[in-house]
Amino acid sequence: MRPSPTWWILGDGALGRLFAARLTTTLSLHLIGRRAAASPLRYHAPCGETHEVDVARTTLATQALHTYARPALVVLATKSHATLSAVEELAAHVVPQTPLLSLQNGFSIQPRLAETWAGPVLCASTTEGAYVEGDAGVVHAGTGTTWVGDIHNAWPTLARDCAYWLNQAGFSAYHDAAIIQRLWHKLAINAAINPLVARYRIRNGQLRDQPFRRMVDTIIDEIGPLLEGEGIIPPPAGWHTLVWEIIVATANNRASMLQDVLADRPTEREAILGPLLAAAKRQRCSTPILETLYHDTPS
Ligand SMILES: NC(=O)C1=CN([C@@H]2O[C@H](COP(=O)(O)OP(=O)(O)OC[C@H]3O[C@@H](n4cnc5c(N)ncnc54)[C@H](OP(=O)(O)O)[C@@H]3O)[C@@H](O)[C@H]2O)C=CC1
Numbered sequence: 014m015r016p017s018p019t020w021w022i023l024g025d026g027a028l029g030r031l032f033a034a035r036l037t038t039t040l041s042l043h044l045i046g047r048r049a050a051a052s053p054l055r056y057h058a059p060c061g062e063t064h065e066v067d068v069a070r071t072t073l074a075t076q077a078l079h080t081y082a083r084p085a086l087v088v089l090a091t092k093s094h095a096t097l098s099a100v101e102e103l104a105a106h107v108v109p110q111t112p113l114l115s116l117q118n119g120f121s122i123q124p125r126l127a128e129t130w131a132g133p134v135l136c137a138s139t140t141e142g143a144y145v146e147g148d149a150g151v152v153h154a155g156t157g158t159t160w161v162g163d164i165h166n167a168w169p170t171l172a173r174d175c176a177y178w179l180n181q182a183g184f185s186a187y188h189d190a191a192i193i194q195r196l197w198h199k200l201a202i203n204a205a206i207n208p209l210v211a212r213y214r215i216r217n218g219q220l221r222d223q224p225f226r227r228m229v230d231t232i233i234d235e236i237g238p239l240l241e242g243e244g245i246i247p248p249p250a251g252w253h254t255l256v257w258e259i260i261v262a263t264a265n266n267r268a269s270m271l272q273d274v275l276a277d278r279p280t281e282r283e284a285i286l287g288p289l290l291a292a293a294k295r296q297r298c299s300t301p302i303l304e305t306l307y308h309d310t311p312s
């Protein structure tokens with residue numbers, strides 16, 4: 014194994030805790046939240062087992078954090094709309110060239126980070142599913158695949174290195190030179206799943222039942238051609254298979270947008286549905302299903 018680097022994870026929520034609980038076993042890891050929090054984390058594995066995992070949970074203001082080695086990479090595990098301000102706070106604590114790994118859903122924050130951050134900005138498209146439980150718990154509700162790349166494909170070695178460490182921690186992670194395609198595929202998945210489960214307050218797997226099954230299929234029928242009109246290559250097995258496979262794999266998960274609605278927090282409606290509505294406008298095509306979905310989803 015290679016010498017372990019130091020990574021920080023910014024955002025002590027569902028995905029931040031999941032990545033921290035796994036990565037802390039293989040590298041030097043600090044999980045940074047807005048408030049001081051206790052360790053260990055209670056990690057509920059997909060197989061049903063619970064593990065107490067010692068994770069260094071801290072805040073940017075904690076002096077002790079700065080006595081450790083500087084981070085070789087910072088994983089951004091905040092919501093899309095909270096990411097720019099989180100990165101502004103982060104900037105005062107790391108060297109400007111520090112690589113970032115954006116875990117955000119949608120296609121909104123990634124180009125903005127790439128434009129504004131001086132160092133490399135890697136993007137991940139992940140179908141891992143997790144939700145928080147209390148102040149120190151995380152339920153790993155579904156295992157998936159994580160693709161890593163950068164939107165200009167300028168940092169392939171760094172992206173491969175990042176995938177290596179994710180694999181060491183037990184994730185299935187790969188470098189993808191065409192990460193933009195992958196991010197749009199994930200956006201199609203989130204557009205078909207998240208607004209519906211948030212509106213009807215159901216777990217992902219319940220979308221398999223009527224009337225939701227028909228709703229999902231209707232959304233996919235509208236999104237597929239729209240994305241192809243933007244030059245996105247359809248997944249090899251087709252849009253429907255792509256979405257339904259994730260619904261099955263994350264059947265037990267409460268999707269991130271449902272968690273936001275339940276906790277009365279802002280949702281990622283703009284990051285997920287905004288780019289699709291902008292594409293419809295560009296292509297001058299009518300998308301009544303997406304428009305209804307947008308209006309029915311809290312912002
Ligand atoms: N959960 C999932 O299954 C999946 C999520 N994703 C994506 O990953 C990203 C993170 O999602 P998820 O983990 O569910 O979100 P959560 O809301 O659970 O976690 C986000 C965390 O970011 C923290 N945060 C916000 N602003 C700051 C800041 N300035 N500094 C430090 N921490 C901050 C929040 O803190 P506070 O509580 O104080 O607001 C919160 O703990 C989203 O873009 C989501 O779409 C992708 C795939 C799956």
Ligand SMILES: CC(C)(CO)C(=O)C(=O)O
Pocket residue numbers: 118139140141142143202203206207217259263266267268269270
């Ligand atoms: C993969 C999926 C749909 C898991 O629920 C997700 O990305 C989310 O919750 O936002």
